[in-house]
Every structure is written in structure tokens, then in C-alpha cells.
Amino acid sequence: MHGTTVALARSVWKGPFFVHFPGLAESIKEGKAIKTKMRSCTIMPHMVGARFMVHNGKFYLPVRVTENMVGRKLGEFSHTRKTFSYRMTKNK
Amino acid sequence: MLHLLGVNLPDRKIVLVALTYFYGIGPQTARKVCSQLSIHKECKMNELSETKVNQLSSILSNMTLENDLKRKISANVHHLREIGTYVGKRHAMGMPVHGQHTLNNSKTAKKLNRRWLRKYSTSSRLAPVFGILQSPLSNKQD
Numbered sequence: 001m002h003g004t005t006v007a008l009a010r011s012v013w014k015g016p017f018f019v020h021f022p023g024l025a026e027s028i029k030e031g032k033a034i035k036t037k038m039r040s041c042t043i044m045p046h047m048v049g050a051r052f053m054v055h056n057g058k059f060y061l062p063v064r065v066t067e068n069m070v071g072r073k074l075g076e077f078s079h080t081r082k083t084f085s086y087r088m089t090k091n092k
Numbered sequence: 093m094l095h096l097l098g099v100n101l102p103d104r105k106i107v108l109v110a111l112t113y114f115y116g117i118g119p120q121t122a123r124k125v126c127s128q129l130s131i132h133k134e135c136k137m138n139e140l141s142e143t144k145v146n147q148l149s150s151i152l153s154n155m156t157l158e159n160d161l162k163r164k165i166s167a168n169v170h171h172l173r174e175i176g177t178y179v180g181k182r183h184a185m186g187m188p189v190h191g192q193h194t195l196n197n198s199k200t201a202k203k204l205n206r207r208w209l210r211k212y213s214t215s216s217r218l219a220p221v222f223g224i225l226q227s228p229l230s231n232k233q234d
Contacts, residue, residue: 068175076177083185 016042016071027051035060039075054078094137096149098158103138110137116157125151169208184209 010017019041021027027034027050037055048067053060054074061078069077094101101110111122126133129147131140140148156164172180182189186206188198 066175068171072175072177076179077175079178079181 016044018042018044021047021050024050033062036074039073039078041074043069043072043074045070056080094140094145096145097152101137103136105137106133107131107135107137107140108133114152114157116155116161166208173209 017040019036019038021034021036023032023034024047026032028048031051033051033053035053035055039054043065047065048070050065052063052065052074054063054077055061056078057080063074063077093103097114099113101113108119108122108126111117111125112119117125125148126135128151129144131144169180169183173184174180179189182201183205186202187194188201189205192198192201
């Protein structure tokens, strides 16, 4: 069922891709947000509790890391698209 | 009619086809199961011997099928939604998840995607919430 996803997955010997954030310990302790553009950084167990501001191409959006998020990428939580909402008049 | 794990398998069907009546078994998996039990391509359900049927049911009972599978998928989607990923959001919106175009079409996603968050809600955390929502209605009926 998931044959292709397994075939196209990252090599196991490389391990997950992640970045060392210098202010990580501080962020977990004091709740100071880390500004980052590394959307492709995998969330590792030691990052749980940290606060990030993840770039979505335009703004830095707040992401609070919880246990459930481990194994996902930071970018998945900072949405890049605006939801379309219809407006009757152009002036408003 | 052969009744296996809550699904009726018609006698006159070829085994390969009849197996696909299960939710979670397509042609590919059906072929695998058949080759595992050395059932030939054109064998029909009523031609199966009793031992073969027993073997078949034992194999099927070890697989995640029907409601178990639906519950599993639903739980996965719920998890994605709860942690706030883009994929979960797309599921909730009933839009395609894998970056397909949405200018027109995307019919399948519109039809299917939202249902995982609606039905089969069996996660224990949501159960009390639904209980509260349903309780006024049940009181009225009483």
C-alpha cells in the first residue's frame, strides 16, 4: 500500500534531518521564541516544550512543540496558504 | 453465501473477486492471499474446501480490515488534525491533501476527505464530548 513512500523515503543511515538551535534550552525554560526559517527541520524529542516562530514565506508564525508533534517537520505547523473567503463588495 | 468476519461472500464469485468485498482488500492483496493458500485464478467460492475456508478466515482475522481499518485511518487523521498540521487542515476542509490542483475537479477529496473527522470517532478523548452533544437529544426522546 505504501510501497512508493517507503521507496522514496530518506535513507535510514542518514537519520532524520534536524538543526541545532542555539537558544533551545532557554526557549524550553523561559518560553522565549526561536525565530527560524528551517521549515524542513524534523521535530526531535529534545525539542518538546520549545516555542518557535516558523517562517511561512511572509510572516513568522508561532508554533508550540508538544509531544504529539515529534517526528513531523516544523513547516507542517506554519501554514503557507491563506484560506479564501468571499466578499460581496470590493471596497470593504 | 459464505459468511466471513461479518461480510457475505457470494458463492458464484471467483475467490479473487469475492475477497475484494472486504474493506481493506483490493485486487493486489486478494492475489497475495490466494497465492498464499494456492487457490487458482478461476476458483469460485463454492469450490473451496472446508480446510481452505478455515485457513482463509484465519489469515483474514490477522489482517486489519473493515471497521478496525476505518477506525485506524480515522484515528490517524484525527491525530493530524489535533496537532494542527497542514494535512489535517486539508482533511477538515475536504480538500485534496497532496497538493493537487483545486481550480476544478478534486471530486474525490470533496467526497471523501471530511468523513474521517465526522464518523468513526472512537478516540477516547472525543467520546465524552460527543456524549455531551448527544445527551439533550436523548433526553427529549425520553
